[in-house]
Amino acid sequence: MPTYRELLSQVKAEIDEIGSPEAHARHAEQDAPLFLDVRELDEWQEGFIPGALHIPRGNLESRIEGLVPDKEREIFVYCAVGARSAFAAKALGELGYGDVSSVAGGFVDWKRNGFEIETPKALTPAQRSRYSRHLLIPEVGEDGQQKLLTARVLLIGAGGLGSPASLYLAAAGVGTLGIVDADVVDDSNLQRQIVHSTERLGEPKVLSAKRTIEALNPDVTVIPYEERLTSDNVERILSAGWDVIVDGADNFPTRYLVNDASVWHDVPVVHGSIYRFEGQVTVFQPGVGPCYRCLFPSPPPPELAPSCAEGGVLGVLPGIVGSLQASEALKLILGLGETLTGRLLLFDALHTTFDEVSVKRDPSCPVCGERPTITEYVDYVEFCNLAGRGVAT
């Protein structure tokens, strides 16, 4: 039986190694390899190579395929001094990863050379407990939770869709939520708008939502915008910088305004809409998939576009659609899974069916197409009145 020293030299003979200066040179490249840190959590928290993925050696085999599905990806694996990473490199090779090198001398040598390191903001013990069910999911983990805590999501509307969406985003620890809504809480809202309550009747919805959300999770800051989104205020509100917009507007002019602004600011929109028993959900990711105008170039005439105030809505329906929107927003922030980009999901609560249709980018789209004809904000109320056969309201 070999001793540890002998085993280590055997393994090192079987794998590729790279010195930290060479690894550092590659780190700066545009097409840099993936740096994989296999040290323990306490070592990681002392600092790591910027951009590195952290999987402790003990979890490497079980987690790597979920986090790095591409087995041809070039990987530089490192630990403290280059021993654990040698064994890790061998294990990765056995799992079929074809381009793996162990960084000789590891993180200690990297630091000694004066190369840049990054120190993570650690979660507090209270956060570790609050988000423990997220931390247990390998795809989220501590890194993902940190992403959520630093993420900024703008919700258009604090009503049927904005209620569940904002509550779940807040519970998940999304650090900053902007909410745009000019209305006050009305008793006819409470059949579905669960972020509000009977004692809030008459209170501005954004302030009511802020109170509920900050009571649910003190990690979350709510920025209330007690106004209707218009061409006049959209630049001010979007310039605050948002990672995702959750669109739960109740009218077409706002839908088209949100779309145009999101394309020009390059912010993905999670779109939801509801009527009676049926809902639609999709994701518009500028530059990646279609925009709202690719899907619906023009709004229907008013008689074909009754609002929920006219036609009604099953109270739980926005709960389902708004929760799907929250789920899509979390995936966009975490960079996980497959979003509804390019797919429109149709939900029918009465028959409990989900249908899906495909949505493609329209090369002739006036906003996101090859030759845009709309390049600044228009009068969206007029646009919607003139569209759909020009039927007057």
Place this chain on the structure above:
Amino acid sequence: MTAVRIPPTLRNEVGGARQVDADGATVRELLGDLAARYPALGSQILEGGDLAPFVNVYLGGEDVRTLDGLDTTVSDGQTLILLPAMAGGAC
């Protein structure tokens, strides 16, 4: 026969049905059959023989505008979905 899904905002035009059957080898023939039996629906979704711009029509989950438009051939077992935009959210 092809099943045609009717959106909630157009159900009054077909007597409240969520789904109706229609006959036709192409999308044009299908919609023509529908329009003949439900003139009110026809006048909403067709404009001068073409699709109204605010109605999307999906066959087998694909927008017929990205296929052969109204000339798209309909195969057995496919479902046609009529879909105008819905605004509702915050309301």
